[in-house]
Amino acid sequence: MKNIYIKKLTLLLILFLLSSTALNAQPGSPEQLKDELKAAMKAKNKDMISALFNWEGVDSQMREYSQKNIDRMAEFPAQEIELLPLPEGFKTEFIRDGIRYTPNVKLVGILRIIYGDDGPETVMDASIPYGVKDGKYYLPNTVTEKTSYKGPADKTINIGVLGTSGTGPLKFEGQCVYTVSGEEKIKIIKGEGSITEAFWGQEVKSCKIKRLSDSGAIKLNISIDGNNIFTSGMNETQEIIYP
Secondary structure, rough: HHHHHHHHHHHHHHHHHHHHHHHHHHOOOOHHHHHHHHHHHOOOOOOHHHHOOOOOOOOOOHHHHHHHHHHHHHHEEEEEEEEEEEEOOOOEEEEEOEEEEEEEEEEEEEEEEEEEEHHHHHHHHEOOOOOOEEEEEEOOOOEEEOOOOOOOOEEEEEEEEEEEEEOOEEEEEEEEEEEEEEEEEEEEEEEOOEEEEEEEEEEEEEEEEOOOOOOOEEEEEEEEEOEEEEEEEOOOOOOOEEE
């Protein structure tokens, strides 16, 4: 009788451990991650949302920042979530004031969250990246790393490009070379009509913007901490080069 009781107790323990593992299992596909995030947001359950994030290597400051985002995510139910590819040139790390910020999983796509439940006029959307690690899919957190940089604080750099054409939006592309916390980086510029890129840095070393449309005019504007350092004016040439 005692052996039967022990066997039953052991079986119940095994079943409990298996069910706990299943409940805490990380999504094994983007579709599963999407479905579980939608369910967690509909339930407005912060713990369920938090469990979908990867917390490895996250310091207390970034953990606090992520928790605020989770609190906001739990305020509104998700009506729908779409899986999208990472945009071309999506930046996965940045540096500011000698600190490097990187995701703690390999980013592989975007989750577009459509939320709001009070009619079409209140429906909004937001996009967050998702990633994979060891075959499991997560919402990413950010980990920090101090670099050897000891110089002045980084500034806000703004690159603005305006293109006009009589036959439709003017298309353009190019790149700017800049420094941030002592490291040289390249910012890819690509778009049509008008775009503005804002990022941290020290100085813009060079910039080259090329008109792709057959005709039209383009304008390049560069400012640092609100101070204009270059304006080309509207230019019908094929290419604008700074300096």
